Amino acid sequence: MHSPLITHIRKFVSLTDEEATLLSSKLTQLKLRKKAFVLTPGKRCTANYFVVKGCMRLYFITDKDVEQITQFGIEDWWITDYDSLDRQQPSHFYIQAVEDCEVMVLEQKVQEELFKQIPVLERYFRLILQKAYTAAQRRMEYIFTMTEEERYRSFSTRFPAFNQRVPQYMVASYLGVTPQFISRVRAKKARIS
Amino acid sequence: MHSPLITHIRKFVSLTDEEATLLSSKLTQLKLRKKAFVLTPGKRCTANYFVVKGCMRLYFITDKDVEQITQFGIEDWWITDYDSLDRQQPSHFYIQAVEDCEVMVLEQKVQEELFKQIPVLERYFRLILQKAYTAAQRRMEYIFTMTEEERYRSFSTRFPAFNQRVPQYMVASYLGVTPQFISRVRAKKARIS
DNA sequence: CGCGACGTTGATTTGCCTCAACGATTGTGG
C-alpha cells in the first residue's frame, strides 16, 4: 500500500518501487488544523504542497481589504505560489487550511535534487502544470462568457461536494462575486423548485 | 548563429550543439500571411507553435457570436490549445496570425519523441508552463481586483508596444470589454492630458 | 450567556453594455 501521492504520480508516469521509496523519504507529512497557515504574505514560498486530505485555499488581500481566493486545493491537488517559488521573492498570498488537513510537503530544493535522481518526475510535473494551465484557461472562458449568476450555478453543479465543504463567502470570493449576490441567487433557486 | 527558438531554450536549460541541431531538424518553419489560420474549430490541435516573428491570437466564438480572445502570442511565445492537444479532441478555438508571421511548428508526436532523445526538453517545457500558469494566475488577479477601466489602463501601460500592434477591438476582446468602452476610456484620457 | 462569524434581505447606486448612428480609413475590383 502506497501513499496517495505515489498513487497519483503513477497515474501519469511509471515509477519503480525504489524511486517511490526514495521520493517518500524526501517528503514530510504535515497535519493542519482548520485555519492554520503554511504561507503568509511577506514570506517566501519554498515548497509545493500536495493535499492528501482536506481542503486548502490560496488567497490574497486586495487594495480594498477584501479576501480574494485564487485557488482551492482538495485531495490530490498541488497548491503553492509558483511566482514566489520561481522568483524566490516574498509572496503576497496566504495558503490556509479550510478544513483539518493532511498535506505532503515537497521543498523546492528537495524537488530540484529529486529531478536529478528521478528524471521522470520532471515529466510528471510538466503534465500537472499543463493540466493546471488548461484549467486556468477554462476558468477564464467561464469568466468572460457567463454572467455571474450563470457562473455560480455552473460552479455549484460542477462541484457539488465542493459547494458543501467550503462556506458560501469563500465560494463567492473564488467566483469574484459578493456573498450577498450568492445569497440572492440561492433564494431565487429555492423559490423556483 | 542559431534560431531564436534555440536561443530561447538556452535561457532555461543547456543544450549541446548536437541536441540543438537534432531539434532544429525536427521542426518545420511556417510563414503566415496576416489573418491566416493554423487552427480552426472542429479540428484537432496537433502542434505547438513558437512565434519567431509577428503576432498570433488564440480565440473562440461565444454563444452570443462574439470573438473572445484568450491569448496573444508574440515573439518568443508558444501558442497552442493544450486542451485539444492533451485530450486529442477537436478544438473549439481559432489560432490566427494577427500580423504576417513566422512560426516554428512542433508536432505533438515529434515532441514526444524528442523528450526521449533530449530529456532536458521536458524540463524546458515544465518551466515554460510554470511561467504561463503564473501569468494566467496574475491575469485572474487583475480581473478580480480591478475595474475594467483600470485594467485597460494597466494593460496599455504594461504593454505599450502591444497596444499599437493589435487593433483596439482585439485588445477589448482580450480584456473582456466592448470596443466602445475602450473608446470612451481613451477619450477621457485624452481630455485629461 | 454573549460575542463573533456567517448568511439573508431591502434600498439605492453605478459601471459597463446594448443599440444605434455616424466618421475615417483601408482595401479592392472595375
Place this chain on the structure above:
DNA sequence: CCACAATCGTTGAGGCAAATCAACGTCGCG
C-alpha cells in the same frame, strides 16, 4: 486610379446586472 464597400473607431441615449450600504436573523463556540 478612382469609387464603393468593408473595416474600424467614435459618440450618444437608455437599460440592466451586480455592487454597495445597511440592518437584521441565526448559529456555533469560548
